[in-house]
Amino acid sequence: MEYYASLPYTIVIEHHEEQGGYYVARYIELPHFIMTGATPVEAVRELENEKREWFEENIKDGNKIPLPIKLRKYSGKIILRMPPALHEHLVNMTEIQGESLNSFMVKAVSLAADYVEPTKKYKVAVK
Secondary structure: OHHHHOOOOOEEEEEEOHHHOEEEEEEOOEEEEEEEEOOHHHHHHHHHHHHHHHHHHHHHOOOOOOOOHHHOOOOOOOOOOOOHHHHHHHHHHHHHHOOOHHHHHHHHHHHHOOOOOOOOOOOOOOO
């Protein structure tokens, strides 16, 4: 239980307008564990206060506890299934544009997901 409680799970806070407005805090990786509060800070505090008990109950019940997204390994490779006609269309389109299918799909998925590549940080040596 202590092991899981110490891991860097990803907290998401959402505002709900119903019932005069309140905030919901949850961990992305643990979708059924949510807490509410009048403010974002209160909702997160409730989540953190209940974390150990939630892990303890789920471990005792034999439920699988997922690891945080930050600790998972990502190869950068996925298998994508699509209709053969779409596959053919994409190959034709990218061939005409002189672009690889992979490059096109990475751009299309990035755009659809509103993803912006993080800025690289460089260390500058000072002499």
